[in-house]
Amino acid sequence: MKNKQLVITHFAETLQDAARIVEIDLPRLRSSQLLIKNTYVGINALYDRELYRGRVPYINVQFPYVFGVEAVGEVVAIGDSVNDVQIGQAVSTVKVGTAYQEYQIIEAVDIIKIPEATAAYLTLNPTGVSGYLALKNTAEPKEGETIVVSAAAGGLGHIVVQLAKQKKCHVVAICGTPEKVRLLQSLEACDRIINYREEDIAEVLNNEYTNKIDVGFDSVGSYMFDAFLANLAPLGRLVVSGLATELTAPQFEQVTGARVYESIYWKGASVRCFMNHLFREQQPEARSYLFDQYQKGELQVKVDTTTYEGIEAIVDASHYLLAGKSCGKVVVKL
Ligand SMILES: NC(=O)c1ccc[n+]([C@@H]2O[C@H](COP(=O)([O-])OP(=O)(O)OC[C@H]3O[C@@H](n4cnc5c(N)ncnc54)[C@H](OP(=O)(O)O)[C@@H]3O)[C@@H](O)[C@H]2O)c1
Numbered sequence: 255m256k257n258k259q260l261v262i263t264h265f266a267e268t269l270q271d272a273a274r275i276v277e278i279d280l281p282r283l284r285s286s287q288l289l290i291k292n293t294y295v296g297i298n299a300l301y302d303r304e305l306y307r308g309r310v311p312y313i314n315v316q317f318p319y320v321f322g323v324e325a326v327g328e329v330v331a332i333g334d335s336v337n338d339v340q341i342g343q344a345v346s347t348v349k350v351g352t353a354y355q356e357y358q359i360i361e362a363v364d365i366i367k368i369p370e371a372t373a374a375y376l377t378l379n380p381t382g383v384s385g386y387l388a389l390k391n392t393a394e395p396k397e398g399e400t401i402v403v404s405a406a407a408g409g410l411g412h413i414v415v416q417l418a419k420q421k422k423c424h425v426v427a428i429c430g431t432p433e434k435v436r437l438l439q440s441l442e443a444c445d446r447i448i449n450y451r452e453e454d455i456a457e458v459l460n461n462e463y464t465n466k467i468d469v470g471f472d473s474v475g476s477y478m479f480d481a482f483l484a485n486l487a488p489l490g491r492l493v494v495s496g497l498a499t500e501l502t503a504p505q506f507e508q509v510t511g512a513r514v515y516e517s518i519y520w521k522g523a524s525v526r527c528f529m530n531h532l533f534r535e536q537q538p539e540a541r542s543y544l545f546d547q548y549q550k551g552e553l554q555v556k557v558d559t560t561t562y563e564g565i566e567a568i569v570d571a572s573h574y575l576l577a578g579k580s581c582g583k584v585v586v587k588l
Contacts, residue, residue: 255280258565259355261318265308269569272306276318280357288362289331290345293371295353296324296381296409297568297584299575300501312531313350322353322568324380326371336362344371348380354568356588366541374555377409377583378544380530382555384495385413386540388471388528393493395421399468400487402426402459404478405498407434409583412441412556413544414471419443420552426463428455428478433581441554456481465521467492475499476507483517483525490523502576556582563587 257280266272283289304310305321329343345365352358368375395401401418405411406427415438418425427444429435430451438447448458459467459481468489470482473496482492500506514525547553558581562571567586575584 255357257355257357259320260322260565260568261320262306262315263318265306265315267307269302269306269572273321273569275565281359283331283333283359285333285335286361286363287333287359288329288336288339288345288365290325290327290347290358290360290365291330292325292327292353292356292358292588294326294373294376294585294587295322295568296376297562297571297575297586298323299572299584300496300498302572303501303576320351320355322355323350324348324376325353325358326368326373326376327358328371329365330357333362338362339365339367344368344375346371346375346379354565356565368545369549373557373583373585373587374548375545376585377413377555377557378548379541380537381409381583382413382544382553383537383540384528384530385410385417386544387530387533387536388493388495389414389417389421390536390540391533392526392528393469393471393491395423395469397422398424400424400426400463400466401469401471402428402463402467402482403471404428404482405473405496406444406447407437407556407582408473408580410473410495412437412582413553416441416443416553418469418471423469428474430578431581437556437581441556450478456484459485469493471495473498475501483514486518486521486523488521488523490518490521492518492523492525494525494527498578558582558584560584561587 256277258277262273326346346368401423407429415425415427425444426446427438428448438444467485468487470492475497476499571586
C-alpha cells in the first residue's frame, strides 16, 4: 500500500523550499504496532516554520523528515500482539514527526482512543491540552483575577478564554478581525473583546487595565508583550505562550532598554514561559477534563471553516495560519 507524505528534505526559509510530497510503500507492521489512516491533521505553522528552518533545539531532524504533530484517524490494521484495539477504532495521535501523511504506523501504547475522529477532538488534543496545562502550571489564574489573552480567537486562544471564564476570571480577549470578534462573542466567555486593528492595544490596556493584569497570556510577542508587561498587577504573571511576531520576522527584534526586571521587581510580578512537552505527565488529566467538558457542552471547540483537503493542501493551510488569518483551529482533512 502507498503512503503519501509531506517531508522536509533540507532546512530552508520557506515551506515550499524545505519540503516536498513523496509516495512511499508502507513498511510491515510490527506486532506491537497499529496502522492508522489519518483523517484530519492539525496545522502548527509557527512551530513547523522553526522546524524546517532547523531551529527547534530538542528535535533531531533526519532527512527526509515527515513532520506534523497531531492527527486523528481510524485503525486500519493491527499488529499480532495488540489485543485491546479493534479495526475502525477512532484515535488521536500526538507525536512530533508523524502527522503530515495519509497513513501512520504507531506503537499501540501511544494512541488515545476517542469517540470519533473529528476536527473537534483534534483541536482538544493537543491544542486544548496545551491551554489547560499552561493555565494550570504557568498562568495559575484565580477566581476574580483579570486575564488578558492575545490571539484569543485562534486554536489555542479560544480554549484558554473559556477555561479562564470557568475559573471565574474577568476575561479580556484580543484579536485582529471582525470575524474573530464574532467567534469570541459566540463563546460567551469574554468580558471585553479588543480588535487591535480598530483600537490601539497599548492605549486600551493603559486606560482600562492600568496595573490590573493578573495574568497576561501572550502568544504574539513584541508590542503585545510590552503592553501586557506595562500593566501587570502586583503579583501578576505574564505568560509567554508563543512568539508569533518574532517567529515570522527575519530575526528577533533587538531592543535597547532596561532589563525586564525593572518593570516587575516592585510589583513582585513575573514573566513565565510555557512549553507544553515539559508537562507530559499531566496530559491524561488535561485530556480527560477537556473531553468531558466538550461532551457535556460546557466547552465549545471552534475549527476554522476554510476547507483544506489532501496532503497538497498542508502548504496552503500553513500560509493561511502564518498570515494571521486563523479563526479557530486550522485543520486539513485527508
Ligand atoms: N508554548 C507552547 O507549548 C505552545 C503550544 C501550542 C501553541 N503555542 C503557540 O500558541 C500560539 C497559538 O497557536 P495556534 O496554533 O492556536 O495558532 P493560532 O492562534 O490559531 O494562530 C496564530 C494567531 O496569532 C496571531 N498573530 C499575531 N501576529 C501574528 C503573526 N505575525 N503571524 C501569525 N500569527 C500572528 C493571529 O491572531 P490575531 O490576528 O487575532 O492576533 C493568528 O491568528 C502560537 O504562537 C503557537 O506557537 C505554544
